[in-house]
Amino acid sequence: MSGIRHLVSIKDLTDKEFSILVDRAEYFKSIFKSNETNEFQKNHLKLLGRTIALIFSKRSTRTRISTEGAATFFGAQPMFLGKDDIQLGVNESFYDTTKVVSSMVSCIFARVNHHDEILQLCEHSSVPIINSLCDMFHPLQAICDMLTIKEHLDYSKNKLKVAWIGDANNVINDMAIACLKLGMDVAVATPPGIELDQGIVNAGKEISERNNTKLTTTHNSVEAAKGAHILVTDTFISMGEEYAKVAKLKQFKGFQIDAELAKHADPNYKFMHCLPRHNEEVSDEIFYSKHSIVFEEAENRLYAAMAAIDVFVNNHGNFDDLK
Structure with a gap:
């Protein structure tokens, strides 16, 4: 209507x-x-x-x-x-x-x-x-994620880099656009063979040009994490894809956010995840660390x-x- x-x-x-x-x-x-x-x-x-x-x-x-x-x-x-x-x-x-x-x-x-x-x-x-x-x-998740980042790092006063390490899915489709609209740079690292939706890439480039922001895509998780103020991931196996779990876990090997990967981020980085979370995506050491803001994110x-x-x-x- x-x-x-x-x-x-x-x-x-x-x-x-x-x-x-x-x-x-x-x-x-x-x-x-x-x-x-x-x-x-x-x-x-x-x-x-x-x-x-x-x-x-x-x-x-x-x-x-x-x-x-x-x-x-x-x-x-x-x-x-x-x-x-x-x-x-x-x-x-x-x-x-x-x-x-x-x-x-x-x-x-x-x-x-x-x-x-x-x-x-x-x-x-x-x-x-x-x-x-x-x-x-997943637009509601993007709204809550931006509120969470604003509360902890204040994108209105600081130039931030958000690094997504994981699958190219509905969450990053909205989150990437949201970050670029609010003045943040976005680096998306997906395993070889998985690409960010081309429509999102095109929209992201258009937004970046007017907002002086940057969207980069890579298959190198370390490269994406370098200097990042926010490290974020999501499930590697979406609802309905449980049948492909073994193949998915093999494909995503090396994409877990752990202490080794986090060393490449900004020293005061924050970790985010929309939940529910599985160990293959992020280690307990990161998920339950002082850097993690996942439960504030969930409340938001x-x-x-x-x-x-x-x-x-x-x-x-x-x-x-x-x-």
Whole structure:
């Protein structure tokens, strides 16, 4: 439907719009942490009596908790609709399900398998769709990651380098664009045979030219880690790829973030991971070290979801009033 703004990926937003989303997440975190009764009541009235649907084709921990918590903060009732709860794609078309669900709710958070499913939801929904993960993008994770970096290293005052060591997946697709939009350099190291999506590379180059940032891709993890202020990785084996575990682990040999690799980063580097984490991706020595900010990062998913609801639902996708 025309006129409705959805959150599909970070590259769909202007640099300023994305910056505002991160700032809104920071703002709601300050309110949430303050326990200020008047602010809680004011925000709780914004969606009181409304419903927010969570259509999840994939299991989740952080996404479900943060989304339900954010909906409740604004007074809405979250309604979880797992793959075994509704007819989506089984006995009913995407079109029919989307028309029905969107007619009864204020917003749909969708955690699905394929990017095309998000696009179908957006095409037929009468309310905002918030992409809560598909195989191409994960914008809520990018918002929370940028808030976490801002809190610990303040990208607005420091020139930072983010090094991604691992797979070319939905998380880095949005994270790379997010970093470049906010003035950070990005180095992406993937194993030979795995390349960052060309559409992301092209968009990254365009953003870099206007923001004086740099996106580099390599198959050398040490090269990517050199001087990095943030080391970040994700699972090597995505949901649905468990059958390929043995081959994947062989392919990713040498890409674990461990103490040896971390020696090449800035001495005060931070380590990030969107979780759940496995040992082949990062050693315990790094994951549980003073450099690790993974649990603060996980908590910030709540405030990212709040920001998304506030901008796309409460404010109808209008960023002008929030500058």
